[in-house]
Amino acid sequence: xxxxxxxxxxxxxxxxxxxxxxxxxxxxxxxxxxxxxxxxxxxxxxxxxxxxxxxxxxxxxxxxxxxxxxxxxxxxxxxxxxxxxxxxxxxxxxxxxxxxxxxxxxxxxxxxxxxxxxxxxxxxxxxxxxxxxxxxxxxxxxxxxxxxxxxxxxxxxxxxxxxxxxxxxxxxxxxxxxxxxxxxxxxxxxxxxxxxxxxxxxxxxxxxxxxxxxxxxxxxxxxxxxxxxxxxxxxxxxxxxxxxxxxxxxxxxxxxxxxxxxxxxxxxxxxxxxxxxxxxxxxxxxxxxxxxxxxxxxxxxxxxxxxxxxxxxxxxxxxxxxxxxxxxxxxxxxxxxxxxxxxxxxxxxxxxxxxxxxxxxxxxxxxxxxxxxxxxxxxxxxxxxxxxxxxxxxxxxxxxxxxxxxxxxxxxxxxxxxxxxxxxxxxxxxxxxxxxxxxxxxxxxxxxxxxxxxxxxxxxxxxxxxxxxxxxxxxxxxxxxxxxxxxxxxxxxxxxxxxxxxxxxxxxxxxxxxxxxxxxxxxxxxxxxxxxxxxxxxxxxxxxxxxxxxxxxxxxxxxxxxxxxxxxxxxxxxxxxxxxxxxxxxxxxxxx
Amino acid sequence: xxxxxxxxxxxxxxxxxxxxxxxxxxxxxxxxxxxxxxxxxxxxxxxxxxxxxxxxxxxxxxxxxxxxxxxxxxxxxxxxxxxxxxxxxxxxxxxxxxxxxxxxxxxxxxxxxxxxxxxxxxxxxxxxxxxxxxxxxxxxxxxxxxxxxxxxxxxxxxxxxxxxxxxxxxxxxxxxxxxxxxxxxxxxxxxxxxxxxxxxxxxxxxxxxxxxxxxxxxxxxxxxxxxxxxxxxxxxxxxxxxxxxxxxxxxxxxxxxxxxxxxxxxxxxxxxxxxxxxxxxxxxxxxxxxxxxxxxxxxxxxxxxxxxxxxxxxxxxxxxxxxxxxxxxxxxxxxxxxxxxxxxxxxxxxxx
Numbered sequence: 001x002x003x004x005x006x007x008x009x010x011x012x013x014x015x016x017x018x019x020x021x022x023x024x025x026x027x028x029x030x031x032x033x034x035x036x037x038x039x040x041x042x043x044x045x046x047x048x049x050x051x052x053x054x055x056x057x058x059x060x061x062x063x064x065x066x067x068x069x070x071x072x073x074x075x076x077x078x079x080x081x082x083x084x085x086x087x088x089x090x091x092x093x094x095x096x097x098x099x100x101x102x103x104x105x106x107x108x109x110x111x112x113x114x115x116x117x118x119x120x121x122x123x124x125x126x127x128x129x130x131x132x133x134x135x136x137x138x139x140x141x142x143x144x145x146x147x148x149x150x151x152x153x154x155x156x157x158x159x160x161x162x163x164x165x166x167x168x169x170x171x172x173x174x175x176x177x178x179x180x181x182x183x184x185x186x187x188x189x190x191x192x193x194x195x196x197x198x199x200x201x202x203x204x205x206x207x208x209x210x211x212x213x214x215x216x217x218x219x220x221x222x223x224x225x226x227x228x229x230x231x232x233x234x235x236x237x238x239x240x241x242x243x244x245x246x247x248x249x250x251x252x253x254x255x256x257x258x259x260x261x262x263x264x265x266x267x268x269x270x271x272x273x274x275x276x277x278x279x280x281x282x283x284x285x286x287x288x289x290x291x292x293x294x295x296x297x298x299x300x301x302x303x304x305x306x307x308x309x310x311x312x313x314x315x316x317x318x319x320x321x322x323x324x325x326x327x328x329x330x331x332x333x334x335x336x337x338x339x340x341x342x343x344x345x346x347x348x349x350x351x352x353x354x355x356x357x358x359x360x361x362x363x364x365x366x367x368x369x370x371x372x373x374x375x376x377x378x379x380x381x382x383x384x385x386x387x388x389x390x391x392x393x394x395x396x397x398x399x400x401x402x403x404x405x406x407x408x409x410x411x412x413x414x415x416x417x418x419x420x421x422x423x424x425x426x427x428x429x430x431x432x433x434x435x436x437x438x439x440x441x442x443x444x445x446x447x448x449x450x451x452x453x454x455x456x457x458x459x460x461x462x463x464x465x466x467x468x469x470x471x472x473x474x475x476x477x478x479x480x481x482x483x484x485x486x487x488x489x490x491x492x493x494x495x496x497x498x499x500x501x502x503x504x505x506x507x508x509x510x511x512x513x514x515x516x517x518x519x520x521x522x523x524x525x526x527x528x529x530x531x532x533x534x535x536x537x538x539x540x541x542x543x544x545x546x547x548x549x550x551x552x553x554x555x556x557x558x559x560x561x562x563x564x565x566x567x568x569x570x571x572x573x574x575x576x577x578x579x580x581x582x583x584x585x586x587x588x589x590x591x592x
Numbered sequence: 593x594x595x596x597x598x599x600x601x602x603x604x605x606x607x608x609x610x611x612x613x614x615x616x617x618x619x620x621x622x623x624x625x626x627x628x629x630x631x632x633x634x635x636x637x638x639x640x641x642x643x644x645x646x647x648x649x650x651x652x653x654x655x656x657x658x659x660x661x662x663x664x665x666x667x668x669x670x671x672x673x674x675x676x677x678x679x680x681x682x683x684x685x686x687x688x689x690x691x692x693x694x695x696x697x698x699x700x701x702x703x704x705x706x707x708x709x710x711x712x713x714x715x716x717x718x719x720x721x722x723x724x725x726x727x728x729x730x731x732x733x734x735x736x737x738x739x740x741x742x743x744x745x746x747x748x749x750x751x752x753x754x755x756x757x758x759x760x761x762x763x764x765x766x767x768x769x770x771x772x773x774x775x776x777x778x779x780x781x782x783x784x785x786x787x788x789x790x791x792x793x794x795x796x797x798x799x800x801x802x803x804x805x806x807x808x809x810x811x812x813x814x815x816x817x818x819x820x821x822x823x824x825x826x827x828x829x830x831x832x833x834x835x836x837x838x839x840x841x842x843x844x845x846x847x848x849x850x851x852x853x854x855x856x857x858x859x860x861x862x863x864x865x866x867x868x869x870x871x872x873x874x875x876x877x878x879x880x881x882x883x884x885x886x887x888x889x890x891x892x893x894x895x896x897x898x899x900x901x902x903x904x905x906x907x908x909x910x911x912x913x914x915x916x917x918x919x920x921x922x923x924x925x926x927x928x929x930x931x932x933x934x935x936x937x938x939x940x941x942x943x944x
Contacts (some may be wrong), residue, residue: 063670081939146810243762243799260761260938263660264931265685266692267667366892371637427661434668443672451628451674529661530668534628534653545656549634550825550894552802 044462048432056273073270097232100179118323132337140340179231190223190474223474233422345556363553372542395468403477426526507585627676634895650868684927696859708901718856722898725820753794756813763800771926772849
């Protein structure tokens with residue numbers, strides 16, 4: 001055993017044919033990470049999604065009608081008006097995804113590869129950008145551009161811009177702005193692991209700076225497509241932004257039909273399911289586009305010898321112009337939602353500087369004692385900690401499957417269901433969970449997990465898994481597998497090899513994925529609202545209840561306090577990482 | 593996925609589920625009997641607290657949310673409902689549940705006022721806990737001193753582009769308004785024709801009360817057709833902190849519809865839970881339960897601005913008098929039309 005370095009141990013032929021008795025049973029059901037992964041994927045993603053979609057064909061299956069098989073649910077879907085709405089959703093998705101990716105790529109390059117002074121600003125605010133809810137982004141834009149809004153009061157004539165804002169342009173812009181932070185985190189992670197050997201090679205062979213940039217962008221393809229896929233799926237599943245900004249412009253989107261089915265009395269899930277199937281068709285288009293772009297290419301550039309890139313020294317003009325670009329982007333992405341928050345929670349009066357207004361913290365001091373804040377925030381924090389840890393563990397495996405060289409069935413399977421979970425609005429996803437885990441025959445067996453924190457954590461995990469996985473795809477796709485093989489050849493078990501070899505290379509991306517999931521879960525609403533355990537509302541439900549009682553100032557104040565709390569957790573996590581993580585874990589991603 | 597991996601997966605999942613079940617099963621045996629109350633009523637948590645403190649046999653547990661998602665939750669639970677009580681604005685959902693045979697009728701006769709008697713179902717299948725008005729015309733008296741006071745007046749050219757309303761597909765209380773409109777004008781078609789004319793006169797449609805009221809605040813519209821509690825919340829807010837140039841007031845165009853808040857009991861739950869649910873409904877309609885309506889702070893909880901349905905209940909101090917003319921619609925007649933009317937609204941008013 002000692003002489004063969006581990007290889008023979010793993011492959012040796014046992015003396016006896018099969019272990020017998022209890023040992024045999026234990027061996028047969030040995031828990032491997034992949035078995036756990038497939039189990040969880042099946043139970044937290046595949047079955048809930050399939051059961052929800054099944055009611056489009058068979059309402060009776062889930063007690064949603066009398067027919068075992070029908071296609072009548074698709075009738076509204078085949079109308080001309082819905083076709084146009086679906087086309088609108090597709091266009092919004094593509095524009096938001098491509099726009100967010102281009103801006104995020106440029107930002108990642110400026111922040112990671114140049115000495116532009118404003119990069120410090122961006123690095124310190126990126127998680128605040130991620131936490132800004134689309135509600136506050138849309139609200140901020142509205143308050144600025146509406147009739148007798150801030151800009152008109154300041155004397156600007158913004159009517160033409162307003163007409164653009166209340167329609168497809170505004171919807172695309174808000175969804176693009178919402179997608180930029182996620183796209184940036186994905187692309188920046190991958191760029192940190194890239195090194196600069198390839199760009200130097202281009203330059204050495206006479207290539208221009210732009211050609212070097214093109215090579216770098218090509219090597220980042222998996223992360224670029226990951227970012228675009230998630231932003232696309234988020235955009236096509238959007239309802240709130242489109243509904244808020246299209247009321248004047250009457251710009252229909254596919255999810256309107258879906259919500260119409262859910263909001264009708266009696267609730268019409270079959271029509272909502274039929275609508276969801278068309279959204280998934282758009283997801284398939286996105287996956288096909290991604291596969292076509294990445295097929296047959298290798299992006300494995302990250303090894304133990306990858307060196308951090310050196311900074312490009314910008315001229316004075318370059319520093320000023322790039323800093324200006326970053327500051328403008330920050331004003332648009334962060335300043336406007338902050339203004340929305342201030343307008344809704346601190347401005348007394350009409351909330352839009354119309355006249356006679358004052359700014360104070362009355363709403364904040366009032367909600368500090370609100371039943372919607374303290375306990376719900378503690379509960380949401382606990383659930384977010386569990387969810388982030390579980391989701392990152394699963395995402396590490398999912399991203400490995402997604403970046404495998406072979407275009408296997410399992411890869412396509414995981415890819416589809418992960419994107420499907422994003423493309424389906426959260427409320428639909430949660431309804432799939434109720435269908436699955438509230439089945440009577442399961443209850444008759446004594447299994448009652450619906451209405452427990454356990455199920456809520458699973459649903460949160462499933463909801464977070466797509467973006468968490470995609471945030472790691474860029475890095476996992478860069479890792480050269482030969483390093484793991486080398487570790488195994490030298491006697492390491494799979495787990496030890498992973499911790500010793502892979503972990504140092506992706507420690508920082510894992511931390512960012514964890515924080516991404518924590519932040520995203522803390523204020524998650526649709527799944528929380530339908531699946532929270534009786535008597536234990538998460539903070540997002542508390543905010544919703546405040547807003548429902550027409551306490552807009554109080555509700556927004558709770559939202560802002562929750563965001564600030566999330567930022568505190570992010571700060572603590574980064575502090576602990578920088579203070580206690582082994583030096584090797586922190587090396588990649590640091591600038592030389 | 594290989595087959596043996598899948599088998600392992602099933603085994604692991606089963607063990608995870610059994611582990612969690614063990615915990616929840618232990619909890620299930622603990623006294624008192626718990627009853628889940630799905631509610632979208634702002635003062636329901638106070639009623640729950642008072643009820644739980646008043647006895648020890650039952651424990652009502654709060655599952656608060658918005659009416660739409662809660663109804664979706666109930667529908668998703670299908671034939672295995674987990675709610676013991678459901679309490680929300682409107683009665684079309686309660687009538688639909690009653691028609692489907694899902695409700696346990698009240699085992700007592702509430703001491704309804706004359707208004708309560710008119711709103712309550714004849715078969716006592718659910719309780720009426722109060723009512724609000726759909727719709728109130730909230731207008732800015734500083735810029736619109738003479739608001740339209742009738743349905744026909746809103747069609748006049750002088751109000752072109754100045755009237756706003758909510759989308760019934762998103763705002764639950766807006767369907768009773770539309771149904772009331774149809775009821776008042778004599779038929780569904782007459783109501784649709786009226787809405788088409790209103791649209792021709794520049795009707796502005798926003799999602800729900802909040803955006804419609806904001807459109808009024810910024811001067812995009814001059815009168816918003818919203819739930820009266822939302823309108824009252826706005827008036828309370830600006831009475832406390834006046835703003836020059838914005839004086840919100842209420843007018844009732846036509847005969848507005850009274851929309852009850854309904855509290856229903858799930859008839860599919862075990863008998864002991866149903867008994868507890870009956871006790872809770874009785875408590876809510878008792879003097880102790882009703883006192884919460886008058887004693888709660890309406891500035892942070894506008895649902896207490898309802899018109900009480902029980903004899904002897906004092907309305908909240910901010911609740912104004914009932915409109916001089918109003919109507920009550922039959923939820924068993926109008927409820928089943930909601931899907932069709934909402935779809936029509938989308939196709940003809942919202943998206944065109």
